[in-house]
Amino acid sequence: MTTPTNERHSSLGFGNLWAVVMSAEKPKNTSESVLLHPLDTAAAPEPELLCIFGTGDLGRSLGQRLLQSGYRVVYGSRRPTSCGPLPQGTQVMSHAAAAQSASVVFVCVHRENYEFLETLAPQLRGKVLVDVSNNLKKNLYPEANAEYLQRLIPGAQVVKAFNTLSAWALQNGPSDANRQVFLCGNSAEANQAVAKTATKLGFTVLDRGSLSAARELEDFPLQLFPEWRLPLRVAVGLIAALFFYVLIRDVIYAKVELGKDISFRIMVSLANKVFPIVSLIMLSLCYLPGVIAAFLQLYRGTKYKRFPDWLDRWMLCRKQLGLVALGLAFLHVLYTLIIPIRYYVKFRIAASTVLQMKENQTKEFNTVWAWQGDSFYSTGILGFGMFLLLGITSLPSVTNALSWREFNFIQSKLGYLTVFLCTFHTYLYGWNKFLRPSSYKWNTPPAFMLSLVLPTVVMVLKLLLLLPCVDRRLTRIRQGWERTDPKDDSRKSLLA
Amino acid sequence: MTTPTNERHSSLGFGNLWAVVMSAEKPKNTSESVLLHPLDTAAAPEPELLCIFGTGDLGRSLGQRLLQSGYRVVYGSRRPTSCGPLPQGTQVMSHAAAAQSASVVFVCVHRENYEFLETLAPQLRGKVLVDVSNNLKKNLYPEANAEYLQRLIPGAQVVKAFNTLSAWALQNGPSDANRQVFLCGNSAEANQAVAKTATKLGFTVLDRGSLSAARELEDFPLQLFPEWRLPLRVAVGLIAALFFYVLIRDVIYAKVELGKDISFRIMVSLANKVFPIVSLIMLSLCYLPGVIAAFLQLYRGTKYKRFPDWLDRWMLCRKQLGLVALGLAFLHVLYTLIIPIRYYVKFRIAASTVLQMKENQTKEFNTVWAWQGDSFYSTGILGFGMFLLLGITSLPSVTNALSWREFNFIQSKLGYLTVFLCTFHTYLYGWNKFLRPSSYKWNTPPAFMLSLVLPTVVMVLKLLLLLPCVDRRLTRIRQGWERTDPKDDSRKSLLA
């Protein structure tokens, strides 16, 4: 960077531009000034001076890091003489004096105390103000902190940045989830100046555009898996409900009707009934909204009509629904694979072999059972393999490497194939249990039958959508065609 | 951003630059004008006006999204009075009038209709034209749509962008595979202006350089796993061929020669023969081209000679070959682990125990068998673990975090270790089957022997390359050394 005539701009990232402009004024000795200038540039320049308002924890952490990265730091404080220990090598001044000395000011002050900054408006005019603040809760204030700051000091260029980092990362540099600095602001130059500092501190910068994105950035560090809540609640609800259903039908039924205590089956057998059932239900919940949306579009004859809110929200958490289902399917696989090393299973097999020996009967090998069993396992394995593929392609870096057409092919085509394989796997499990009266203990259907309802519905509806006549119409609607219906004037309003 | 004196530039992302330039004219009050300017900047500015040519589906979707993101939108249409419903709050004008009112124009028109834009050249001079078009097929036209547009209107700055997004994403914002906006164009300022809009719409921008990249961007949404086709075809071909081979040797042989129906074994036993065999073959196909390339370089005595096309193409799909092989190895693991819960296996074990009892024989524990079996499983598990490690490091985000040396260490050193472990695992499976005549039913070798050919070749060739004298020469060639051969003048031509 050049040594700009006006020191104030040195950190704004367009010092060189300034040099260009200055030389443009004197066209006669342009080349001279050009040649001389880079010379200065290369000479070890005095480190840039940055200003921090606030000597609290955040200010201290940030200041220490800035010092370590080769900046000079000056603090602005209400009580410059009694503000507690600060990183060695920094200066403390009044706010006004500190602001005057640097062109970038980090505001490490709570939003509640922003008001006093208004009095510094003259000193802050033309400065880059970096708002690093966060709130304790969402929607505490009507406007974002950074927007409030910009309103207070319209003459400054407010940039929202660094607020998504932990104080630890601010002090010690990037680590794990603290590698990216999101920033936004109305001035591209101010954004770039802050981006440069963030890069020098070792962070990767993501420019999120104008200051209207500040609210989003301020909400980011407060969020705790917002889009995972609904799917997790659905999962927990279904697991609890099915656990009790299976507990009653298996353990309590055995106790009451047969007088046997098989409560030890809770740990593995019951878990291995509940997990796959909930997994299959959630997998179909993942594909159901898409089918509903298609029918809604067909019914309405337009794609421009907004979906009802519940459907919108449902569609937005499909990925999470699917991933929770995949996690449960994974547990199901492990629970299934440990079956033969369980004490209970080994005991039963030995007992059955001994019995077979004692009764001296020769069991016939049943080829149909072998076919059924092996097909059951094979569809399960293939279904789980496909499911895993869906999961891998939903990793952010894999998704980003795919074109939209490729992503759609996997999540839609291969997704329905997964639903089919997993449903078929469950039907094969059922096999002859559907017609056997002993399946219906206390007149209730076995739990696996409950899990078949939704995926069967999804597959039937999807097959309907694949009928050529339906498919053709849907394709036209999705290409923008609308059914013109003279009586229906709701169409226009939704474009609002 | 300000409303600059020259409205045309307002969206080009250098409004502030303009302010600086203006102030450069009046050096006396520079500081004043600079200080005053940001003041305007901060004042809530009138939303920027963007122009959209075309009122079709794409234009409507994009317009709606731009409105929601705080832009004002004006449509340019051939028939401004009868162009169907448009998002509320937008205006429709003639193309000429619309173009005049904004500095960025989104061309949401099919390439077939670009020609009429030529008549608007005067109005579009100096504007940023965003080409969002896609074609239905690759190579439909001799030049990219965006380059064609640039040729039609040389006075405008054409930026190719947004074409990789689905219409849904354009209307509703980023989701899954629609998070990144690729753009390219000859003017850095125009690119940045479009990047700014894309960022405000919530997308992440990837600048792909000059307009010569437009063809690539236009081909992107049409592609459906181009680099996966060859590996998948190889996999399907091998699976089919080996399935029939195993089917004949196992099921049909048993039927014909022994009169037994073991067709039920198709579902699991046969699958669990075919998958690991194809997996091992494909894993060695993944390392074979590297070895061939090394021998070719040794033979030619230079690294500057281009490889034959088939070798080039083969080397480019090594990653995909390896990942398909990993998928098959994963299926092999699952098929193996469910063995003990299969009806057929449980039946056979019980029968054998009963038989053992009846004949009152005491089987001797065979330590050699125990060693062989356990080594077989252990090498399999370790090989699969290493294979999985190779797979994980080929995830884009993991690969990006590695230095070239690290990536090479894993994919090459650990890769050959994986080949060794998996091949050794298969040899241990063979064990004494190689010399047993009963292995060669109908005079054909067992399928697993077929799978050993390629990996053995790869390992032998690799060992040759590791010989110090060969290795030294290869290293020199790869550092740029060339064997000077007076008769060989093909060397120079390949540098062309």
Next chain:
Amino acid sequence: MTTPTNERHSSLGFGNLWAVVMSAEKPKNTSESVLLHPLDTAAAPEPELLCIFGTGDLGRSLGQRLLQSGYRVVYGSRRPTSCGPLPQGTQVMSHAAAAQSASVVFVCVHRENYEFLETLAPQLRGKVLVDVSNNLKKNLYPEANAEYLQRLIPGAQVVKAFNTLSAWALQNGPSDANRQVFLCGNSAEANQAVAKTATKLGFTVLDRGSLSAARELEDFPLQLFPEWRLPLRVAVGLIAALFFYVLIRDVIYAKVELGKDISFRIMVSLANKVFPIVSLIMLSLCYLPGVIAAFLQLYRGTKYKRFPDWLDRWMLCRKQLGLVALGLAFLHVLYTLIIPIRYYVKFRIAASTVLQMKENQTKEFNTVWAWQGDSFYSTGILGFGMFLLLGITSLPSVTNALSWREFNFIQSKLGYLTVFLCTFHTYLYGWNKFLRPSSYKWNTPPAFMLSLVLPTVVMVLKLLLLLPCVDRRLTRIRQGWERTDPKDDSRKSLLA
């Protein structure tokens, strides 16, 4: 970058800026000049000319790629007439002449030969010098190559770039671990000019800030998993130590005391003892430093005091410790799941069934054993599932998608849950072995007991930290509060 008088600079990405500046001089016909300029820009421009110093391997590879990407290339060489074959279509000149003809110069020369460049200082003034060099070892020189180059030619703008790519990637374009070009330099304009070229060559650019980052970039290609070394050494050391411990207690004990040869158990049984034990120890090593750090902060009464070096280094490799532990846990899972298909296990089960038959005894089903066994497997499966979740969230792209709070929730809350589940799993394995004298062969405790020490310590310490009074104080300290201790003046010094 400075003001170029000379058209030569038009390709540096601010040709249009120049147009604006020029128009600023003549305010009367601004619009005209602005309108004319883009016209030229758009007209198919002559390809930009780039200069490469050095005709070695790197220079040739880079030159070939630049040519293919549409640049013109001129080489600077000491002996322009006898410098060996170069890509067809390029020119070779003296260094001085070549430097004069282009504005960007790639220095493909070994650092040892940089000195001669000093004589070219006048010709290189104002040029962008791209330093692509690497050293053979770290810390070979007191300053980074690029900084040395900048010192030699202060009038040029040195940009460090392309050095992290393999020569293969420089010649053939991006592939796998060669997709990103890291660059750094003191001039934002020079950086951008180089970034533009890198983008055109197909790479993704990551700007790492000022030239002070050059050392880091030069060290990058030399590194071979530096942060994995300590964890891998710990893992190998623990595996070796425990292997011998288990070997002595199991195999040698059986040989010496019982006269039985069970050495075949090494391959699976011993591995499946060592791997889970080391995995659990390393998992607790992953959470131990965090607990120690908290107690240290409590003891010191401040968070501003730097941790001892050993603790710092330990904390920095927690992620790697955890991932190695996960890998071992994965092997443990596979080794466990193949248990029932092992020859040894099948033999033993058959023998036990036969024995049971012979002795005509009826074994009673032990419900307590069933509970214990099933709980043992269930906690193991759940623990492994949680562990896998921790592993997935540490994939870079997943970590980046999480807010700091979310990452913390998973790695801390769910992490301690994982430690608890895995420790409980091991206690369930122990069950009644703790009190059984036969467990203590040769008066040594079983290996699994050793693995329980550390996780138990971690959990007890963590529970102490969760006590409300301790937790409150720790929270205050982490918010910046410091215990004021008149005798303790070490506090200030650490802020240095």
